[in-house]
Amino acid sequence: MRFLPATALPRWLERLRGDGATVWAPVDEDGVVVLRPWEGQPIASRYVNPLNSLKDVLLPRTETILEFEGRPTDLAVREPAPPQSQVVFGTRPCDAAAMELNDRVFLEGTFVDEGFRRRRETTTVLTVACTVAGPHCFCRAVGGSPTAPRGSDLVLHPVENGYLPEAPTSRGEKALRAASDLVEDVEHPDPREAGRTVAMPLAERIALDGLAARLRDHFEHPCWDAISRRCHSCGLCTFVCPTCYCFAVFDSLRVTRGRRQRGWDSCQFKDFLLMAGGHNPRPTRKHRVRQRFLHKLCYFPEAYGEYQCVGCGRCVAGCPVGLHLPAVVDELGEVLG
Amino acid sequence: MSDIQARLREIARRLLTEGHVRVFIGFGPGFEANRPVPFFAADPDAADRLLLDEFCAAGLARYVLEEVREGPVGLVARGCDGLGLERLLADHRVAREQLYVVGVSCRGVVDPDRACAAAGEEVRAARVNGETVTLITPTAERSFPRSACLLDKCLRCQDPTPRIADVLLGEAIPPGERDLAHVDAVERMPSDERYRFWARQFERCLRCLACRQVCPACNCVSCSLDRPEWLERGTGLAEQFMFHFTRAYHVAGRCVACGECERACPAGIPLGLLNDKFMKDLRDLFGVAAPHRPGDVEPLGKFCPDDPEGWHEGGEGT
Numbered sequence: 001m002r003f004l005p006a007t008a009l010p011r012w013l014e015r016l017r018g019d020g021a022t023v024w025a026p027v028d029e030d031g032v033v034v035l036r037p038w039e040g041q042p043i044a045s046r047y048v049n050p051l052n053s054l055k056d057v058l059l060p061r062t063e064t065i066l067e068f069e070g071r072p073t074d075l076a077v078r079e080p081a082p083p084q085s086q087v088v089f090g091t092r093p094c095d096a097a098a099m100e101l102n103d104r105v106f107l108e109g110t111f112v113d114e115g116f117r118r119r120r121e122t123t124t125v126l127t128v129a130c131t132v133a134g135p136h137c138f139c140r141a142v143g144g145s146p147t148a149p150r151g152s153d154l155v156l157h158p159v160e161n162g163y164l165p166e167a168p169t170s171r172g173e174k175a176l177r178a179a180s181d182l183v184e185d186v187e188h189p190d191p192r193e194a195g196r197t198v199a200m201p202l203a204e205r206i207a208l209d210g211l212a213a214r215l216r217d218h219f220e221h222p223c224w225d226a227i228s229r230r231c232h233s234c235g236l237c238t239f240v241c242p243t244c245y246c247f248a249v250f251d252s253l254r255v256t257r258g259r260r261q262r263g264w265d266s267c268q269f270k271d272f273l274l275m276a277g278g279h280n281p282r283p284t285r286k287h288r289v290r291q292r293f294l295h296k297l298c299y300f301p302e303a304y305g306e307y308q309c310v311g312c313g314r315c316v317a318g319c320p321v322g323l324h325l326p327a328v329v330d331e332l333g334e335v336l337g
Numbered sequence: 338m339s340d341i342q343a344r345l346r347e348i349a350r351r352l353l354t355e356g357h358v359r360v361f362i363g364f365g366p367g368f369e370a371n372r373p374v375p376f377f378a379a380d381p382d383a384a385d386r387l388l389l390d391e392f393c394a395a396g397l398a399r400y401v402l403e404e405v406r407e408g409p410v411g412l413v414a415r416g417c418d419g420l421g422l423e424r425l426l427a428d429h430r431v432a433r434e435q436l437y438v439v440g441v442s443c444r445g446v447v448d449p450d451r452a453c454a455a456a457g458e459e460v461r462a463a464r465v466n467g468e469t470v471t472l473i474t475p476t477a478e479r480s481f482p483r484s485a486c487l488l489d490k491c492l493r494c495q496d497p498t499p500r501i502a503d504v505l506l507g508e509a510i511p512p513g514e515r516d517l518a519h520v521d522a523v524e525r526m527p528s529d530e531r532y533r534f535w536a537r538q539f540e541r542c543l544r545c546l547a548c549r550q551v552c553p554a555c556n557c558v559s560c561s562l563d564r565p566e567w568l569e570r571g572t573g574l575a576e577q578f579m580f581h582f583t584r585a586y587h588v589a590g591r592c593v594a595c596g597e598c599e600r601a602c603p604a605g606i607p608l609g610l611l612n613d614k615f616m617k618d619l620r621d622l623f624g625v626a627a628p629h630r631p632g633d634v635e636p637l638g639k640f641c642p643d644d645p646e647g648w649h650e651g652g653e654g655t
Contacts, residue, residue, distance in 0.1 A: 030537070030605065230375040230395075230400075232547070235546055236547045239543040250565065252569045264543075321375055327367065327368035
């Protein structure tokens with residue numbers, strides 16, 4: 001089995017950067033661990049998940065779709081330069097799996113989202129498997145595991161003084177080739193097994209069996225009034241969520257030059273569905289909160305056969321009023337049985 | 338606090354039974370025992386689920402904005418909630434007769450994550466006594482300094498008791514002087530360094546608007562920050578500065594220092610520090626109290642006919 005010493009990590013990432021790729025890595029910034037373009041700064045080691053997920057890299061907070069210049073009758077339009085290749089180090093298995101869920105939305109079926117596809121195809125995901133679960137983690141309850149390879153190009157299993165790399169894709173194998181002289185051969189039992197024994201108390205409290213059908217049958221259940229009542233209608237849960245992908249398209253204009261951009265939008269904002277003419281199909285918190293959880297727990301499973309949640313725990317850690325997926329599943333379980 | 342909790346339930350039950358209020362807002366059990374959540378008791382029996390302990394973190398004032406639409410509202414209020422309610426009253430967003438305020442004195446709220454880090458295991462219960470906090474875990478009961486256990490927003494709070502309670506449970510604790518010394522460090526930074534400091538903070542912003550949505554001073558019916566003619570929707574550094582400075586300016590002189598914005602921020606942006614800087618300037622320039630006492634003069638929110646700079650109707654130029 002191959003072994004990459006921890007001390008070789010910066011040299012390897014430096015080589016990947018030298019190949020012209022933007023390398024992202026988790027760094028500690030004023031006590032908050034954030035995925036940032038890496039330029040040699042110390043890489044954070046003690047974190048469960050960075051503030052921003054892979055979504056920030058593959059579906060940026062804002063990106064330019066096209067640029068335009070001129071007058072309405074004489075307008076030059078040009079596409080932005082294609083995305084540069086990117087390498088993301090230190091993402092967790094849950095975030096990598098989340099990108100496969102987003103793949104299904106953006107890449108499956110008749111319409112392929114070109115912006116997402118191009119970024120996806122030029123991004124290499126170097127996941128670091130988890131050896132502990134945070135208090136908010138519940139990946140196992142939604143089909144994941146602390147060592148699962150889904151969505152990763154390379155999984156680095158942490159062991160003493162280094163990592164055991166596993167390359168599920170040729171992109172991952174290629175990235176590892178840049179470290180061929182740094183990698184050693186060692187004897188080690190299957191590191192994926194370690195994922196089975198990681199304690200994850202929160203996952204054991206979540207029961208999702210049959211929930212999608214029960215939610216479909218109880219669309220008008222009064223419990224949604226009670227559940228949503230404490231929601232402040234901010235977009236925190238949706239923006240920290242690696243699987244929430246909604247965006248808005250908007251223009252910014254400077255006299256005769258402008259850019260059409262797309263950026264994150266949230267179904268929890270009260271004007272999310274507001275239409276020209278003033279009609280709002282989801283005017284209350286009840287409508288919006290119900291939409292968020294039905295999307296994750298009912299509509300997505302009906303369309304794709306799996307829940308739209310990877311158990312990363314960011315909503316659990318972040319929601320200022322405890323209105324997160326495990327809490328809502330728990331409250332639904334009490335009223336719907 | 339269990340005696341106070343029992344009296345709180347009794348009062349809420351009576352208010353709901355007699356029809357004085359349509360709903361009573363307090364805290365109820367959360368998904369995790371040490372994270373109670375805002376709870377809305379709509380019938381007398383639900384009053385028995387109200388709880389009040391050292392882990393009740395969320396501010397409650399903001400909820401009355403929605404809840405009073407359907408009728409009078411009762412709620413439990415600590416010092417920060419009380420100032421938040423005063424803010425809404427001073428802004429004429431709710432009327433005093435729509436509220437029944439059950440006041441309690443608060444010595445600080447325990448942050449379960451911080452407490453867990455201090456105690457080394459999950460904290461089941463806590464007692465806040467003066468300068469120390471006793472944390473009770475499954476295996477031990479030990480005391481720690483406040484700074485190792487409490488929410489940031491509580492460490493600088495000097496308003497333990499609400500000023501506008503209809504009934505106060507327990508003893509009143511007099512307000513103190515807010516310590517704004519932590520602003521000095523930012524003021525002393527050379528301007529380049531200070532710019533980099535705030536740029537780094539604001540770059541993390543996801544623009545989830547949690548800071549605005551939990552804020553009792555951000556109670557406008559519609560917000561300029563939602564309007565693209567005031568703020569473009571992008572998240573480049575220019576827009577991030579625009580967002581955060583606009584937010585800070587709009588609450589400057591009105592912020593009651595409840596600290597909910599900073600508690601809610603997922604990106605760890607020190608919004609309290611920014612608010613405190615404005616608070617300090619307003620105190621030093623205009624001699625107003627820090628935090629602002631709603632109802633007192635608002636240096637930035639009110640025009641005086643004898644203002645030495647006069648009033649420029651329509652402004653000058655374009």
